[in-house]
Amino acid sequence: ARALPAWRDLLPKERATILHKWNALIMANQDALGALISLEQGKPLAEGRGEVAYGASYVAWFADEATRIYGDIIPQQQRGKRMTAVKEPIGIVAAITPWNFPLAMIARKIAPALAAGCTVVAKPAEDTPLTASALVLLAHEAGVPAGVLNLITASRDHAVATVADWLEDSRVRKITFTGSTPVGKYLARESAGTLKKLSLELGGNAPFIVFDDADLDAAVTGLLAAKFRNGGQTCVCPNRVYVQAGVYDKFADMLSRRVAELKVAPATDPDAQIGPMINIRALDKIARHVDDALAHGARVLAGGKRLPELGPHYYAPTVLADATHEMLLCGEETFGPVVPLFRFDDEAEAVEAANNTPFGLASYFYSQDVRRIDRVSRALQAGIVGINEGALASEAAPFGGVKESGYGREGSKYGLDDYLSIKYLCQGNLA
Structure with missing residues (x-):
């Protein structure tokens, strides 16, 4: 709190200069940070290095956005009065980040907050505190003043008490959280007493639709990229894959052959494509979903x-045929390397099934029919839609969901607004 006035009052270009230095330091340490991510979280080395670049892209983006926080002059309504609207930093921000992208997620929250002129207290997931600590150390080395960016690491039990204190503290004006929907709902309820502003990026249950006019090679490649990044431990990875009946068998064969070729190995193996899952709880959930699917009639085409x-944290990348909506993996997010293939007959059936979930973070579909592309992209209930594309994330694009996947947007020009408040100024007696 004591650091807020001085940081808020810096010129935007002064904050931008510090953020650009932070970005440069992150990229100068890309190899070391990437290796740390792989060791701590389990994604392959190439993906760890990629995450560093991805996280740094948000720092660079919001460094530039810091100098573009514009207000408005409101057209005169009465003589002798001048009305303007200005944007100001919201104040102290509490950021709660997940383990699956331990550098990128914290950078995506901290960078816009600092760019806006806010101060931050951040709590990384208890599974991945080291990456966050390294990132914050580099921020301080870049010139972020003492007290402006603060990090708290804690066990699960102590984290609950820490967050409870933030929820009650009226000085904390915003909470930004990425994690499960139940925890997001808890934060929304408990922060109501002080009416904090919230950004919630919550659970998903992403559908991936393959129509019979799709380029099947492109669809398989896109699904591999979307599903098996980080071993399927991403909130936007496809959880339900719907394939039109006319191409179902061909697509299933093409996909299962490619999946069977994926190399599972320790994250530090240079050739690894799938590393270990984060913990035993994750493995148990994956196995439970696969066992339940088999009990309900699914067939294993790969893995399983x-x-x-x-080691104890590894699961084979899996393709399941004959998936049905009675299976656990249809209603719950598996968060692992499992692809269930559902069969559908027509467009209306596919869209209805895709939207039949309380979540709405990401959706994907493949088609070469321009009219269908227009219809389906408008019909899908999701904050993010991939059209003939499996890699969606970009610092220049707004990231966030609808329904029980949360609210608020991260990245893009819209991502800064969640850390700003609008003040209306009316100056009179000017005539």
Whole structure:
């Protein structure tokens, strides 16, 4: 709180200069940070290095956006009065980040907050505190003043008490959270007493639709990129894959062949494509979903088993045919390398099934029919829609969901607004 006035009152270009230095330091340490991510969180080395660049892109983006916080002059309504609207930093921000992208997610929250002139207290996931600590150390080295960016690491039990204190503290004006929908709902309820502003990026249950006019090679490649990044441990990865009946068997064969070729290995293996899952709880959920699907009639086309010879945290990338909506993996987010293939007959059926979930973060579909592309992109209930594309994330695009996937947007020009408040100024007696 004591650091807020001085940071808020810096010129935007002064804050931007510090953020650009931070970005440069992150990229100068890309190899070391990427290796740390792989060791701590389990994604392959190439993905760890990629996450560093991805996280740094948000720092660079919002460094530039810091100098573009514009207000408005309101057209005169009465003689002798001048009305303007200005944007000001909202104040102290509490950021709660997940383990699956331990650098990118915290950068995506901290960078816009600092660019706006806010001060931040951040709590990384208890599974991945080291990456966040390294990132904050580099921010301080870049010139972020003491007290402006603060980090709290804690066990799960102590984290609950820490967050409860933030929820009650009227000095904390905003909470930004990425995580589960139940926790997001808890934060929304408990912050009501002080009417904090919230950004919530919550759970997903993303559909991936393959129509019979799709380029199947492109659809398989797009699904591999979307689903198996970070071993399927992403909030936007496809959880339900709907394939039109006329191409179902061909697509299933093409996909299962590609999935069977994916190399599962320790994250530090240079050739690894799938690393370990984050913990045993994650493995148990994946196995439970696969076992339930098999009990309800699914068939294994690839994988379908743990890999104890590699260690306790490994699961084979899996393709399941004949998935149905009675299965757990249809209603729950698996958060692992499992692709269930659902069969559908027509467009209306696919869209209805895709939207039949309380969540609405991301959706994907593949088609070469321009009219269908227009219809389906408008019909899908999601904050993000991939059209013939499996890689959606960009610092220049707004990231966020609808329905029970949360509210608020991160990245893009819209991402700064969540850290600003609008003040209306009316100056009279000017005639």
